[in-house]
Amino acid sequence: MPTGVALHDVRGQLFDAAERVLVREGPSALTSRAVTLEAGCAKGVLHRHFADFDDFLAELVRDRVARIDGHAAALRESAGTGTVTDNLTRVLPDLFDPVAVAVVSLVTSRDGLRARLREARPVGVPILTDAATAIASYLTAERELGRIAEDADVGTLAPTLIGAAHMLFADRQGVPPEAEDIGKVVNAVIAGVR
Template sequence: MPTGTALRDAREQLFDAAERVLLRDGSSALTSRAVTTEAGCAKGVLHRHFADFDAFLADLVMDRIARIDNQAAALRDSAGTGTVADNLTGALTELFGPVAVAIVALVTSRDGLRARLRQAGVAGIPIVTEATAMIASYLVAERERGRVAPDADINTLAPTLVGAAHLLFADRKGTPPEAEAVHKVVTTVIRS
């Protein structure tokens, strides 16, 4: 006898359910049973679409990385408009929403997931690595337009901005920082 409800796009619905569990209960509560219960489907649905739970989690992370690629393109396209500090503040605030912060915690807490991601060619800490590349690409575009100093060390600025912003947003249970706090960090880093 079937249980749960029919899923139109099982993959995306399972990903959304995983995010809800992750945000509500944290990475230690993220199990295949918790995800399928949250999605309202039988546990077998997850295993029909993914080899195992680590494969599911790796695909979830890869899907969220792909979303950063879209954000990176939009940020690069903003080069030459607004202010550099405002563009970076907006990008970092959007980037480090609750899901991204929770995914960073998830990746750092699960050895099997990190192994799967390395096998898939994902280097470093997912989300953080892609964010650093996104910020570096934007800073290069701004430097080409003369809005960032020609001698700016992009390879230091980008990870510094990402790391500082991540620390501002890392408190999963607290309230996100005010835009002013993010802007202050951004202006301090890019000014130095």
């Protein structure tokens, strides 16, 4: 491996490399060696920037969770425009892009990583919990606008939709679902509250 080569945005390069390995080969292939080989740097680079590999993975997950905030804000801003079904159908592929789906698999497959993440987040699965929070916030805004029923239980609807959507997107090697299929799931979940 090359040494003495200046790396810019080391964290970003390592995260990008980890995401490529994760999507291409799955969580079991994600090792510090695989990440540094993919990034084209010495293994020591990772360990100079992170306490250990679980620390690196926890930061990778946190970085990925932070990306959901942008989607959540855009979704909430869409309240009152278009249709509720179309707004939800449009955001779900962003929330469940291949990397996000792979990160969910990573979190559920690594006990040490889950334990590290539980220090700051005692409940839920990152990505899924954050996506459900985004959906609940949006549905709350739509409820306040009178576009869904006043008694709609958004605290139940949001995780129900996220669970059903995750099932559509969970096949890491498959073809992503069509908008029509996503729309059917959205309609089924929110049909009783429109």
